[in-house]
Amino acid sequence: MTWKLIKDNAGIIDEADGSFVPVVTGNIAFEAMKTALDLIDVNIVVDNGDGTYTFTPDETNLFSPDAQAIAYIRARAKVDVDVAAENARLRYITAGAGQSAVYILKADDAQKFIDDAYPEVSIASYPFVNAEANALGSDGQTAADGIIAQRDAWLSVAALIEEERLKGKADIDIRLNENTVTNSKNTTIGILDSI
Numbered sequence: 001m002t003w004k005l006i007k008d009n010a011g012i013i014d015e016a017d018g019s020f021v022p023v024v025t026g027n028i029a030f031e032a033m034k035t036a037l038d039l040i041d042v043n044i045v046v047d048n049g050d051g052t053y054t055f056t057p058d059e060t061n062l063f064s065p066d067a068q069a070i071a072y073i074r075a076r077a078k079v080d081v082d083v084a085a086e087n088a089r090l091r092y093i094t095a096g097a098g099q100s101a102v103y104i105l106k107a108d109d110a111q112k113f114i115d116d117a118y119p120e121v122s123i124a125s126y127p128f129v130n131a132e133a134n135a136l137g138s139d140g141q142t143a144a145d146g147i148i149a150q151r152d153a154w155l156s157v158a159a160l161i162e163e164e165r166l167k168g169k170a171d172i173d174i175r176l177n178e179n180t181v182t183n184s185k186n187t188t189i190g191i192l193d194s195i
Helices: 028-036 067-090 097-115 120-125 127-136 140-174 178-194
Strands: 003-006 011-014 020-022 044-047 053-056 060-062
Touching: 067 140, 067 178, 097 127, 097 140, 120 127, 120 140, 127 140, 140 178
Parallel strands: none
Antiparallel strands: 003 011, 011 020, 044 053, 053 060
16 A cells, blocks of 8 residues: 655545545554554654655654645645635525525515516415515515515625635646645635625
8 A cells, every 4th residue: 555645634645546544543544554654653743844744753754745635635725715605605695505495485486576566465475575574564565676686686796706716716726736725725715705
């Protein structure tokens, strides 16, 4: 077996299948890696700060990460971008799969109410418009128009967030080392944080 170490004390990548193995004493794959490299009593990994890594306490130096490790670093950076995008969304909407479904149903209901020429006499047939009107103490037209205005405002913001998320992840994919991946990730997160 051949192993490559990845940075941040996160773990190692098995070159045979590209699988990630956390560096944890007692982990079977980690124990196999120790045996393969003839390392004894190893339980932590140290970043030497120069592109090499040391298993301690026996001070056996390993090589710097290769393309598989960079791929993992990119993948972790893209997860961070996805989290930042979700945080940006949550500044505008309420979290939850159920709430997302309500937003869709509510907008559909309001659009149908508008398309049907604001039928105030049968507002009970439009449950989300009726609920909004009752909650706000307004008529159906005001409620439906408000729901659609909120949807349209959200669509603009959501599209901008999605554009920046996708651009950031594409930029991360073309970066060749950890520093440029990190810079790209941080730039994208900064943009998402400003939305």
